[in-house]
Amino acid sequence: MIIGITGSYGAGKDTAAEILQKMNFFHVSFSDFLREELKTSGQKISRDALIRLGNELRLNRGADILAQQALVGVKDGENYVFTSIRNPDEVKFLQQRKDFLLVNVIASDKVRLQRLVARNREEDPKTLEEMKAKEKLENTANPHAQQLRNVAQMAKVILVNDSTVEKLQSKVECLVQNWMFKLQLPRPTWDEYFMNIAEQVKKRSNCLSAPKGAIIVTEKQILSTGYCGTPKG
Helix, strand or coil, rough: EEEEEECCCCCCCCHHHHHHHHHCCCEEEEEHHHHHHHCCCCCCCCHHHHHHHHHHHHHHHHHCCHHHHHHCCCCCCEEEEEECCCHCCCCCHHCCCCCEEEEEECCHHHHHHHHHHHHCCCCCCCCCHHHHHHHCCCCCCCCCEEEHHHHHHCCEEECCCCCCHHHHHHHHHHHHHHHHHHHCCCCHHHHHHHHHHHHHHHCCCCCCCCEEEEEEEEEEEEEEEEEECCHHH
């Protein structure tokens, strides 16, 4: 399964992702792709630089480019958490997969500001007015830019994170338990399953006119397989 995490400043997106990592989810941040680009080009890494580069990539290579890159390393049978999803087209691209779920982590303005002040990062807002102003920059009408509010509205699940990390962990664990089987890729029917095997068996045929594959099944147990070939000599 792939869980996408979105949310506003200080809502707890990274904390939710860290909890999922401890549950053996691989963490993929769209911002990491941008950081690598900035590092390669020798530019200083800052929030403003990340936003600018992200907007440029979406404009030049498509609004879902970061989602495309994120899926490149995804392997079947593994669980992933995607963060820094900031454009609706990224969500639409990921929603083509049956195993994707977008989660919006929310908290009150007061709680979010308290967290931002407590962690004391250089670029973090220190007042409610500053926080609102920065969030406005990430909620544009430009289809190739960041649209966090629109992304949040596309979430199927909302996680309220107004309390402790322990409470959030409990909610995340319940989320995984409730959705893991819902997000499984659909299984083929027994007829589809056995006919797919017959199709693979057919590939061994060296008949020049009509290659065929066959399978004999009783009570869902395979008795034998076979394929047609050319006459000896």
